Amino acid sequence: MAPDRRIVLISDDPRNDGLPSALRRAAPGHTLVFASSREELEHSPAPSLILLDLPLEHDSLCNLLRWLRTDRSFKSVPVFAVASPDVNELIEEAYALGANSCFLRQAEPAALDRIAQGIATYLNVRSAPSEYCFA
Amino acid sequence: MPSSPWQKLLERPHARGHFVQLYRADDNSLVTNVGRYLCEGLKAGDGTLVIATEENRRAFTAHIEKLGFDVQPVISANQFILLDARQTLEQFMVDGQPDWYRFEAVIRAAMHRLQPAGEGSGLRAYGEMVGLLWNARQFAAAIRLEQYWNKLLEQASFSLYCAYAIDLFGQEFHVANLDGVLCTHTHLVPAESDGKLEKAVNLAMDEVLGSHAEGLKVLIKENYRPGWAIMPNAESIMLWLRNNLPEKAEEIVARARHHYCLLSQAIPAE
Numbered sequence: 001m002a003p004d005r006r007i008v009l010i011s012d013d014p015r016n017d018g019l020p021s022a023l024r025r026a027a028p029g030h031t032l033v034f035a036s037s038r039e040e041l042e043h044s045p046a047p048s049l050i051l052l053d054l055p056l057e058h059d060s061l062c063n064l065l066r067w068l069r070t071d072r073s074f075k076s077v078p079v080f081a082v083a084s085p086d087v088n089e090l091i092e093e094a095y096a097l098g099a100n101s102c103f104l105r106q107a108e109p110a111a112l113d114r115i116a117q118g119i120a121t122y123l124n125v126r127s128a129p130s131e132y133c134f135a
Numbered sequence: 136m137p138s139s140p141w142q143k144l145l146e147r148p149h150a151r152g153h154f155v156q157l158y159r160a161d162d163n164s165l166v167t168n169v170g171r172y173l174c175e176g177l178k179a180g181d182g183t184l185v186i187a188t189e190e191n192r193r194a195f196t197a198h199i200e201k202l203g204f205d206v207q208p209v210i211s212a213n214q215f216i217l218l219d220a221r222q223t224l225e226q227f228m229v230d231g232q233p234d235w236y237r238f239e240a241v242i243r244a245a246m247h248r249l250q251p252a253g254e255g256s257g258l259r260a261y262g263e264m265v266g267l268l269w270n271a272r273q274f275a276a277a278i279r280l281e282q283y284w285n286k287l288l289e290q291a292s293f294s295l296y297c298a299y300a301i302d303l304f305g306q307e308f309h310v311a312n313l314d315g316v317l318c319t320h321t322h323l324v325p326a327e328s329d330g331k332l333e334k335a336v337n338l339a340m341d342e343v344l345g346s347h348a349e350g351l352k353v354l355i356k357e358n359y360r361p362g363w364a365i366m367p368n369a370e371s372i373m374l375w376l377r378n379n380l381p382e383k384a385e386e387i388v389a390r391a392r393h394h395y396c397l398l399s400q401a402i403p404a405e
Contacts, residue, residue, distance in 0.1 A: 078379060088361040095360065096314075100379050102359045118354025121347050126380060134345030 004048050005030045007123075008041065010064070011053035018106065019051070019082055022116035027123060038064045046073045048123055052099065054083035055090055065097035078126070080119070141328040141367070146175040148259060148294035153285065155320040155364065157301040157308065164326035165298055166191070169261055170198030172296055177209050180256035182249030185217045187263045192217045195261075213250040224264045231273065233280045242287060258293035266299045274315070281319035296324075303332070303370065304392040310378040323366035331398045332369040332391075339390035340372070343383055351380075 007030050009020055020032055030048065035041055037060060041050075050068065052061070068074045081094050081102040091102050106112045125134070138146065145168060148154070154172075158165040173195060176183045185192060196206050196217070209215040223245075227237035249258060262284070268277035277299075284295055299316065301307050303326070317323065325332065340348040355375045356368075373391070376384040 083359075085359075085361065091359070092362045095362075101354075101375070103357050104359050114353055115357055118350050118357065121350030122354055122379070125344060125347050125351065125383065134343065134347055 004045055006033050006047040007031070007049045007051060008033050008035050008047045009051045009053060010035050010037075010041075010056065012036065012056055013053065018112050019053075019116060022109070022112040023119065026113065026116035027120035030120075030123065038067050041068075041074070046077050048077070048127065049119070050074075050077055050079045052079060052081040052094065054081050054094065054102075055087045058090070058093075061090070061094065062097060065094060065099065069098035078122075139328040141325055142171070144322060145172040145296075145324065147179075148172070148296075150257060150292040150294060151288045151321075152294040153281075153288060153319070153321045154294070154296045154324050155316060155322070156296070156298045156324040156326065157303060158298060158326055159302045160300050162326065166194045166198050168324060168326070169296060169298070170195050170202065172259065173215075173261060174199045174202045174204050176257075176259040177204055177206075177215055180214070180252030182213075182246070182251040182256065182258045183209075183215050184245055184249060184258070184260040185215075185262075186220050186223050186245075187217070187261065188220050188267075191263065192219075209252075212252070213248055214252050216245060216249055218245060220262070220264045220267055224267060228276075232276050233283055235283055235286070238280070238283050239287065246291065246293070258291070259296070260293055261296045261298075263298050265297050269299050269301075274312075278315035278319060281316070285319060303373065304388055304395075308373065308377070310374055313374070317363040317366070320364040323364045323370055325367040325370065328367075332395055333367065335394035335398055336369045336372050336387070336391045338394045339387045342390055343387045 007023060007027070009032060011034065014034065023030070023032060033047070052064075054061070056064075065079070068077065068079060078101075079094075079099045081091060081099050082105055083091050083102055084105050094102065103115050106115065128134070144152070145154070156165060156168060169191075173183055173185065177199065185195060187195065199206055206215060210217070223241060226241045227234050229237070246258065246260075251258065265277045265280050268274075268280060281297070284297075288295060297320070301313075307313075337348075337352075340352065344351060352372070355372050358371075358375055369391075373384075373388060376387055
């Protein structure tokens with residue numbers, strides 16, 4: 001089965017367009033899909049990455065992460081958060097509930113591109129067969 | 136040779152600095168680093184408390200003597216107090232957990248006995264009771280004890296150095312195990328601050344990931360974990376890989392261990 005090439009961005013604020021735009025440029029082989037709740041994810045196949053745009057409403061964030069980390073098809077999907085340092089407590093909570101990484105929201109286009117490029121590289125490495133040799 | 140920033144941190148720790156070192160039981164880095172931390176404190180006139188096993192108390196004092204500092208006068212003057220880790224731990228453990236009131240009483244009593252050498256001198260402590268609990272697989276008790284130390288650090292001005300016998304290349308060096316340790320310290324001190332480990336990890340990443348290695352290193356550098364101790368790049372990379380890329384992490388860590396041993400001119404430990 002071909003690996004899923006979708007990145008799901010979960011956001012309360014669709015105006016936060018910086019990273020999605022940078023990701024479209026950096027990972028043209030992937031499709032960016034927007035969602036705002038767990039319910040929207042439940043009936044779709046597991047994507048290659050879930051991006052959480054923090055802050056999200058506290059209870060829905062906790063509910064979502066708890067579900068992601070116990071659901072059979074979603075539990076191995078990496079979850080990255082994008083946030084500002086003014087929500088450090090929420091970031092720590094997201095980590096405690098199973099988020100894998102967090103990146104600070106960047107205003108500079110070059111910094112956004114750097115992170116997006118890194119995420120694209122990560123997805124390429126992750127989707128390669130385990131015996132594949134990159135070197 | 137000039138001191139690295141990590142060495143400077145140990146020589147002149149800031150008050151309320153709470154450091155942790157992970158070490159392999161068969162390496163000498165713990166004695167070297169702790170010996171330096173203690174020796175610099177004693178030279179500066181700091182009241183210095185060590186709570187360690189008998190073996191390590193001997194090793195630390197021998198290392199301080201090797202650095203040219205005579206420990207007997209400062210022991211006699213109560214500037215340097217050495218306590219047994221196991222006996223001290225027994226004084227405040229209740230039903231398998233440390234008891235705050237007993238802990239506070241025991242540690243405060245030891246600190247009150249300390250006699251810094253001068254007016255402006257501070258206090259520094261080294262403790263491995265947490266390491267003993269960790270070795271006994273009493274992980275929750277170890278983390279609770281770290282939290283108690285932090286409570287004491289908020290109330291009194293001193294620096295604290297802790298140690299755990301955890302091999303950086305072993306399976307135990309994983310976010311799932313270490314989150315509590317990293318959340319309760321200000322700095323993860325490298326075993327050696329000469330850059331060998333970082334070089335070894337970079338080489339291993341290049342070998343396993345080829346041209347993708349650089350892009351991943353950039354991503355790892357951008358990773359934000361506000362609640363954790365500040366740590367060296369190599370340790371940070373290994374933890375990230377194990378948590379985010381488990382399919383490749385073990386091969387990278389195994390190769391990093393190999394390169395590190397070669398760089399250290401040592402025989403690889405299995």
